[in-house]
Amino acid sequence: MARSAVVEAQRDHFVIAHSMITLALSKGRIFDESITLLASVGVHVLDDPETSRKLILGTNQPDLRVLLVRATDVPTYVEYGGAEIGVTGKDVLIEHGGAGLYQPLDLRIARCHMAVAAPEGFDYVHAARRGGRLTIATKYPTIARGFFAGKGVHVDLIKLYGSMELAPLTGLADAIVDLVSTGKTLQANHLIEVEHVMDISSRLVVNQAALKLKTEPIRRLIEAFKKAIAVPAARAAAKVK
Ligand code: PRT
Ligand code: MG
Helix, strand or coil, X not given: CCHXXXXXXXXXXXXXXXXXXXXXXXCCXXXXXXXXXXXXXXXXXXXXCCCCCCCEEEECXXXXXXXXXXXXXXXXXXXXXXXXEEEEEHHHHHHHCCCCEEEEEECCCCCEEEEEEEECCCCHHHHCCCCCEEEEEECCXXXXXXXXXXXXXXXXXXXXXXXXXXXXXXXXXXXXXXXXXXXXXXXXXXXXXXXXXXXXXXXXXXXXXXXXXXXXXXXXXXXXXXXXXXXXXXXXXXXXX
C-alpha cells in the first residue's frame, strides 16, 4: 500500500474508532429488556446472541455496536473504557463501586429486590436483634454488610458465587442475602423472606472521559433510552413498571 493510502486508512480507522459507541450488555434478561427498549425507538441489534457466538454485535446504527459481557463485568468494561456505556443492575453497581461512572438513567428493567431469607424453622427475629450475631452467605457482601451494620447486628459473611439457597440447607450459614423476583427459588428451597433489603433495577452507566470526548453520540443514546422508557408499549414489553 502506498504511504498516502496507509495514512488515509489510519485516519479512517481513527474516525470510525472516534465516533463508534460500544454498549456493554449481559446476555439474558438485561440484553433482552434493553434491546426491547431500543427497538421501540428504531435501534435494532443485527445478531441474536442465543444463536450467534459473536461477542460484538452490530446494530442498524453505523456508530453503535453491542458488546456481550458477564453481568458483573459490565461496570469494569465501562470504567476502563472497553465500552463507553453499559446497562447494569444496581446490585452489581453497588458491589463494584460506582465511583468514576456517570449514572444518568434508571431504566427500570430487570427489576427485583434484595432480601434476607432464612430456613422455615429459624428464629430470625431473635438472631437478628440489635447486638445479635448471624452467619450470612451471599454474592453481595457490600450490600449485606451495610444492611446489617445499619441494624446493629454482627455478621460473619461467607462470599458465594452462586446457589446461595444451599448455604442454610447445608449448615454453612444461618441465612442468605440474595435477589428475589417471583419468590419461587426461595419457596422451592424451603426458605422464607424475612427482610426486604432494597429494590433493584438496571441503570445506564457511562464512562466519564468518553462522555467528554463523544458527547453527541452518547447523549443521543441516553435520549433514545429515555424516550423508550416513556413509550407505554415499550415499557410493557421490557417489563418497565
Ligand atoms: O447468571 P450469571 O452468573 O451469568 O450472572 P448474573 O446472575 O449476574 O446475571 P443475570 O443475567 O442472571 O442477572 C443480571 C441482573 O438481573 C442482576 O444483576 C439483577 O440486577 C437482575 N435480576 C432481576 C436478577 C433477577 N431479577 C433474579 N431473579 N438477577 C438474578 N436473579 C436470580 C436470583 O439471584 C435468584 O437466584 O433469580 C433467582 C430468584 O428468582 P425468583 O424468580 O425465583 O425469585
Ligand atoms: Mg443469574
